[in-house]
Structures are given as structure tokens and as C-alpha cells.
Amino acid sequence: MRNPPSRVPHQSAPARIDELEAQLAPELMSVVAGARRRAHRGADAQIDTAHLLHSLLEADPEVRAVFDGEPQLTRVLGYLVQRSIGYGLRWQGTVEDSGALPVVRRREVPGWSPPAATAMAAALNRAALRGAPRARGLDLLAALAADASCRAVEVLERAGVDTLSLTDRVSAASRQVSWE
Template structure:
């Protein structure tokens, strides 16, 4: 998860944003986590999502720069990952961590975070998914199901 957090922070800085938001987290997830990429329905769907995220990172398409994300979909939490997180991103990180703790694990993984992002219908990550033609509900459910499934390798 450190790779995802680092990647999301780097994207926010490069985009000129004051806060890491859920779209930054989604971008870092799909770039760095093979398990997250497997949850999408094939290559074309993932390619459309990445296309929207890249457009956003170069300042084209979705216009969110220099605004703070707060979907209001979940209660805001104190930023667990530190300062510089949008309320929606901090809430998603918190939900992912709680999911891991319920399984008895100390750290969340990419599937936990993807399920948490997909659960907030008004966050920027879900807006990206919607524009790419990806239904966030089933995507989040697949992520949660794969996370709950026992590892066949042990």
C-alpha cells in the first residue's frame, strides 16, 4: 500500500493539487497493483479508466485541479495518512484499514482500497469509473469478494 500512497501523493503534486483525492488513489492503484487490474472486466474497460485518469493528470477532461474533494458520502475522518488528503480520500483510506482489521490483518491492500473507493458514489474515483463506463457497485463487490476469498496458494 505504500507504493499506492506514494504514487497518489506524487500525482497530486505533479497535478498542482493541494490534496490527494480519490482519483489520485485510483490512478496509483491501477498502475501499481495487479490484483486491482484483474478486478476490471478486461483490457478495454481498464484502458478507458486509465485514459480518463491520464487526461485528468495532464489537465484535460475532468476539471478538479485546485479544488478539494468532499463527496459527503461518508463522515469525514482525521486524515489517517497525514495532512494533504481530501476528506473523501481520508475516509476511503480509513474504510480500507477497517476492512483489513476485520480480517485480522494490520494493513489494507489494494483490493480493500478499491472496494472502499467504489463504495462512495459521489467521490472523484467513482466519477472517473462512471465516465469510463464502469459500474462502481459491481467493481467494488468483485474487489471485496476477491479479498475475502482464501488464497489458493496457502
């Protein structure tokens, strides 16, 4: 009698996650762990860009410093907290797919929404262009702000953040940061 086909994902999937996370600075690995916890607590199937933004803002002082003062940062965190408790922006339990970048379909990472995986890949590319061996929080913030159709940008815009101006501030801050 033949065994039914296995429903367990092929072993290469965890290697892809390990490969991705191995290229992150320790601070950014902490951000990913926080985003993973947020997704799990919210019964979301995947880490999305709003999970990443929320964890990034809580964990990285360099990222918080690029916002136009405390009121703007407070508004962004307010939207993110509302989302995490199931109030306000109604994404809980849904899968994020901004559709902004068709290449995302080929870059699927188990447990990550396609836009979140694309943002992380863009953060890694940004670090590589700088000659850095690992991506940092400012790399990820720049990548998140670049996808006008992702949940993170929706949160930023609802909080009154001009994402083009934010991208400029991230670039300026990146030039001032000592990259290891």
C-alpha cells in the same frame, strides 16, 4: 514583546499521517507515494480519491484483475491520464469533498482530501475485519467504490464501470487472495 502565534501545524499532524501509513502493506504504501507525486505534479493541495485510484491501477495487479477486461481498464486509465494532464475532468487545483460522509470532518488528515482519508480509513477497517494487520490494494479499491460521490467513482462511472458489480468482484477476489 510577544511572538506572534505560530502558523506551523501542531506536531500531532505528522504522527497521524505516520499512524495511517504504518498500517498499509508495502504495495499500498507505494500507491500512496505515487498518489502524493501525482497531486504534487498537478499542483493539487491534497491527495484525492482519483489520485489514489490512478496510482492503485498502475501499481497493483490484483486491482487491475478485478476489472471486466482490458477495454474497461483502458477507459478508466484514459480518463485518469486526461485528468493528470489537465484535460477532460476539470478538478486540478480544487479540493475534493464528496460530502457523502459527514464524519469526515472529524478525520482530517493533512495533505489528504476528506474523501481520500475516509477511503483509507475504510480500507484499514476492511483489513481489520478480515484479521489482517495491514490494508492492501483490494481493500482500498472497495473503499473507493463505496463512496458514490467521490472523484474516483466519477471516473469509474464515466468509463462505464458498474461500481456495484466492481464491489462484488473485489469481494470475490479478496476471498481468493492469500492475506498475510
